[in-house]
Amino acid sequence: MNNVTQRDALFSRLYEIARSDRNVVIVAADMGAPALDQFRIDMPQQFVNVGIAEQNAILIGSGLALEGKRVYVYAISPFITLRCLENIRVSCLFQGIRLTILGMGTGLSYCTDGPTHHLLEDVAVMRAFPGMRVVNLSDNQMAAAYVDISAHNERDVLYIRIDKDFYPDVHKPGTDFSRGFVRLRQGNDLMIAATGPMVHTALHVADVLATEGISVSVMDVFEFPFDPVAFISDISEVRKIITLEEHFLPGGMGSAICETLNDKERYLPVRRVGLSMTQGYKPSYQYGGREVTRRHYGIDQEAIYRTVRDYLKN
Amino acid sequence: MGEMMKSIESRSEELEQRSHDLGCRMLQMCIKAGKGHVSSSLSCLEMFVALYHGRILRVDPANPKWEDRDRLILSKGQASPALYTTLADFGFFPMDWLETFTQENGKFAVHLQHDVPGVEITAGSLGQGYGTAAGIALAAKMNRKLFMVYAILGDGECYEGSIWETAMFASHNRLNNLVTIIDRNYLCVTDFTEDLVALEPLDEKWRAFGFNVIRINGHSIQEFLRALPPLRNRNSTKPTVIIADTVKGHGIPSMCFDPLWHGRAPQGSDADKFTNEIQKRGCYE
Structure with missing residues (x-):
């Protein structure tokens, strides 16, 4: 940290x-x-x-x-x-x-x-x-x-x-950030594309799933627009993507990835995970800390873990 | 001093005639295009002629990006026809470019574009150019540059809150290299300002924000030529605002005092009538 x-x-x-x-x-x-x-x-x-x-x-x-x-x-x-x-x-x-x-x-x-x-x-x-x-x-x-x-x-x-919080470094000194994304971990069963603080959540979920014998790749997608050609080439082995962002879904990082996949005719199953819009802004009126507010928006760590597990079963 | 005054008077007479000529040229440009804020441009034409042809601005038409030039920031971008006509007349680009106003492959839209020679910013969304002007004035101080920045605001533009954010900033930072000129034509799109949301006492408002306030007749070149030159001496740390009382549609009596003509170029019989009216005021060509 x-x-x-x-x-x-x-x-x-x-x-x-x-x-x-x-x-x-x-x-x-x-x-x-x-x-x-x-x-x-x-x-x-x-x-x-x-x-x-x-x-x-x-x-x-x-x-x-x-x-x-x-x-x-x-x-x-x-x-x-x-x-x-x-x-x-x-x-x-x-x-x-x-x-x-x-x-x-x-x-x-x-x-x-x-x-x-x-x-x-x-x-x-x-x-x-x-x-x-x-x-x-x-x-x-x-x-x-x-x-x-x-x-x-x-x-x-x-x-x-x-972001305001304290985080451990996930990138090595001297990392090349020029493509707008960096693959942090390789895996066979699924790729989680995460952005911002959700990168840390993605790595945590990947760790937990690894103990269950599930191999999950994690990508940090941090710049928009990212390099679309490099992105498509980087995910050549990926068969399924979950996107993860602390943001409403319309137009967010998951949307950006879907746009790229679609425009490049690389048709992959994608599940976007972000803040639920069903309750409007009501979850922002729930206090007690970031994870509490996230829980009300449906993206606390536990919910994300369950979503990833469910998606793997499909 | 008497000689000097006389000289200003005779120069002003010439420049007022020139304003009339440019007003005619501008009207023809807008009639041809069927576009352009004619009335908002006629209220500040003398202002531009005083600034450029009255040799207030230190600019070089042959070198529009000259580093030490004075910067003129037209924040009320809808008055672009007045500025474009003045810039053409001053030699920044050929007069016949005006034929392409709002046309395909031309340089000009209804509002102001930064890629026209002699123009500093794109404007049309009110309240923004003024902050950019203050930023330029601050940069000049940081870079120890002696050029002046002249920001032209509309009076209706003063309804925008960002104008007052910038005004506070300018006086706090002692931007005495920033001269603010308000085209006080009293008329917005739908109504007179004092019936809409009253702006007066406008001079007291600016004074309270830390400005030297000068109020002049905005159609008098002479008053501009008296008010503007001393400001370059920066005898005060305060920035100065000149509230120039004007008439929207000045020079075309049928256009004045009628909100209907905001943002419109006359067509058909109106075009003939307005052309006739403006020419009667002493335009020759």
């Missing part, structure tokens, strides 16, 4: 890059972080705080970026995405502005903060825009690596989803 969050891993790497590139600017909407404190102290001229004004954060960021700054807009994820969609579309994407959006606390990260702070639709929404790259972090290796990737980005808007 890492003793720092994805956010701090990301900001530590960004600090190093910003020290040697004064064009790196963070635009924050009244957001801090332990690893950001040193940044603010050492490089106050590269840190802009706009206050609780996310739309303005995007707009100010677009102006800075037009003048050659390498901008990182940092705010609580639902507010910097859903609230600012049209600002991102008009003031960044239309004009080919390179910019990175750091969305803090995606999915059910802010579990007990209640529904306003849950973000369960953004992968669907954000990946609908051309020129947008949606990145769903699963560990600290990836968090740091995407700072380097963003530092070489010249034309796209990167939207990086940052």
Whole structure:
């Protein structure tokens, strides 16, 4: 288990890059972080705080970026995405502005903060825009690596989803993230394609199934769009897929995989597992911790294990 | 000083005539295309002519991306016909490009496009260009650049909350290299602003947000030429807003004070009538 969050891993790497590139600017909407404190102290001229004004954060960021700054807009994820969609579309994407959006606390990260702070639709929404790259972090290796990737980005808007919890690393240092997915484990009976925090759940479920003699492959799918050709080629031996995401199903990671399989005429059985929509947002009003809220949405660890088992039987 | 004033007066007279000429040209462009926000463009034409032909802006038509140019950000993107006509007249691109307004293979849509020479941003969704302008002004300070940023807002655009997010930001960050000009034409799509949701006292609002406020007649080139040049000296740390009182459809009496003409280009007998009216105001060509 890492003793720092994805956010701090990301900001530590960004600090190093910003020290040697004064064009790196963070635009924050009244957001801090332990690893950001040193940044603010050492490089106050590269840190802009706009206050609780996310739309303005995007707009100010677009102006800075037009003048050659390498901008990182940092705010609580639902507010910097859903609230600012049209600002991102008009003031960044239309004009080919390179910019990175750091969305803090995606999915059910802010579990007990209640529904306003849950973000369960953004992968669907954000990946609908051309020129947008949606990145769903699963560990600290990836968090740091995407700072380097963003530092070489010249034309796209990167939207990086940052989870609030502590996780162990699942990727090795030096992992190539360029295809948008990485196979973490090989297996014969089924592949679980997971994204974000669900990668850890997938690995856990695979471990449990291994003790039962079932061999499950696990893939981390973290960037949208991912490389479709590489994806099809990578899954040549796979016969069945379960997709796993802490997100509503329409337009999410599972949808992205189904779209790719369909468009490439690789017809495989796919079961998508994500947040149930049958109760609307009611599960977001269930408190007690992330796993409790997940249980009400139907994707706690136990439910996922059962779903995978059932799917194997079919 | 007297000589200087006289010179501004005589220049203003020439430039007001030029505004009328460009108004005629712009009207013809919109009539031909059957598109374009004619009335919203006529309210800010003198503003553009003062900025460009009045030599307020430091820009180079031969080098539109010159690094040290002043940036003009037209946030009320529906006034693109006024800006496009002025840019063509100022030499950013040939006048005959205007023939392609909203046409296939042309450069121009009804609202503003960033890929037109001399244009900085794409606009049309109100309330956004202003924040971009403030970001550019902040970058200029960070990069120790001396250029100025001129943001043109519509008065109706001031209903957008993001305008006030940016206004707070601009004064807090002492963006005295940002000049905000509001085209105060008092008219939106459906109604007069003061009957819709009152904007006045607009100057007090901006003053409360930390701005120097100047209120002028937005159809007087002379008033622009007096108000704008001193702002480059940055004698105050405050940003400045110029509230330019204007008339939507200025120059075409039948178009003024009628919300009907928002977002429309006249056709048929209206086109003839409006052309006749605008020409009577002293247009020659």
